[in-house]
Amino acid sequence: MKPPVIDAEALAEFLDKAQSFVSPQDYLHWNHMLEQRAQGIRWALHDEAGCRQVVPATARIRPEQHPIWNQIHSSILRDVEQQPSRVVEILAQNEAPPWMWEWGTFWLAHLHPENYVWWTRWMYRSDTQTGAVALIVTDPSCLNEEPSVLYLRIVQASRFTEQVLDGWHRLSAVNPSFRHLVALSITYAVYLYTMTSWRFTKEFTQVLPSFPQVVSRLLGIPRWEGYIVAKSQSH
Numbered sequence: 001m002k003p004p005v006i007d008a009e010a011l012a013e014f015l016d017k018a019q020s021f022v023s024p025q026d027y028l029h030w031n032h033m034l035e036q037r038a039q040g041i042r043w044a045l046h047d048e049a050g051c052r053q054v055v056p057a058t059a060r061i062r063p064e065q066h067p068i069w070n071q072i073h074s075s076i077l078r079d080v081e082q083q084p085s086r087v088v089e090i091l092a093q094n095e096a097p098p099w100m101w102e103w104g105t106f107w108l109a110h111l112h113p114e115n116y117v118w119w120t121r122w123m124y125r126s127d128t129q130t131g132a133v134a135l136i137v138t139d140p141s142c143l144n145e146e147p148s149v150l151y152l153r154i155v156q157a158s159r160f161t162e163q164v165l166d167g168w169h170r171l172s173a174v175n176p177s178f179r180h181l182v183a184l185s186i187t188y189a190v191y192l193y194t195m196t197s198w199r200f201t202k203e204f205t206q207v208l209p210s211f212p213q214v215v216s217r218l219l220g221i222p223r224w225e226g227y228i229v230a231k232s233q234s235h
Contacts, residue, residue, distance in 0.1 A: 002142040004133070004157040008164050011136045014187040015170065017194075021211035022186070027173040033221045034178040041110045045077070055106045056220050057099040057121065065099075072100055080107045084116065092148040098125060101147065106220075113177045117158040119151055122188045122218050126150060132188040133157045158184070185218040 037054075044050040052058045052069070061069060072094050079086040090096075091104050098121050108116035124131035124143060133154060134140045143153055158180040165171050165179050174182050189211060196208065209217070216222055 002139065004142045004153050004160065005138045006157065006160045006164055007136050007138045011161065011164060011183070011187065012168075014135070014190045015183065017190050018186045018211065022215075023212075024173065026212045026215070027171065027182070030182055030216065030219060030221065031174045031178065033216075034181070034219065035175060037221075038110055038113070038177070041107075045080070045107060045111075051077070052103070054220070055103045056217075057102040061099065065097075068094075068097065068100060072096055073103070076104050076107070080104070081111060084108055084112050088148050088151055092146070096147075098127070101151070105151065115155075117155050118181065119154050120218070123184055124150075124154060132184040132191070135187055135191055136161070136184075181219060182215070185215045188218060189214045 041054070044054050052061075052073070058069070072090060075090045076087050079090070087104050087108055091101055094100075096104070102118070102120050105116060105119040109118035122131055124133040126143070126147070129140065129143070134143060137143070137157060143150060145153060161180040161183055162176060165183055166176070171179050171182060192214065193208075193211060208214075
């Protein structure tokens with residue numbers, strides 16, 4: 001099995017392209033919201049409605065997806081705090097769809113950030129072989145693995161990204177626990193903007209969300225902000 005190797009030049013190119021769209025205040029805002037989410041996430045885990053709502057991929061699952069949700073989520077809730085390694089096993093054994101992997105690894109990443117990362121679909125989708133990680137590894141074929149091994153590759157790629165950023169002293173305004181997530185979301189946002197501007201007219205691209213808004217949405221920040229407001233209004 002080939003471990004992922006980060007293409008530092010490719011990563012630098014994506015971050016450089018984003019510089020004119022991102023302000024120092026954007027980095028501070030992302031960092032503040034991610035820290036706030038990390039500090040306050042535990043109560044949402046045991047909130048019957050909220051545990052699904054805070055993860056964008058599962059916030060609006062269709063009725064026909066509820067049986068899969070009901071089958072897997074209770075097992076994950078049982079183990080995610082005390083036996084986190086079981087979460088990956090549960091997802092793999094149940095052949096969980098991508099949105100369920102996103103939900104399960106969201107909680108792993110927030111409760112055990114030193115060992116796990118959030119595997120979002122924008123970070124890498126195995127069915128389409130697209131995502132931020134695929135854009136910055138030297139050999140994308142290292143991602144051609146079954147889900148449990150692929151998740152290990154995603155974790156490795158994220159950790160290597162942190163090391164590269166630390167060596168460059170880039171994104172220093174962002175907590176090291178979130179630095180890889182911010183860097184990868186910026187990478188994917190640059191990719192989205194590049195593809196959109198290439199395929200559509202200037203008039204159409206002007207109605208798209210701003211670049212910082214796209215990054216915030218990838219990070220799940222607007223949903224977290226909205227959930228905090230809704231929770232506070234209910235008390």
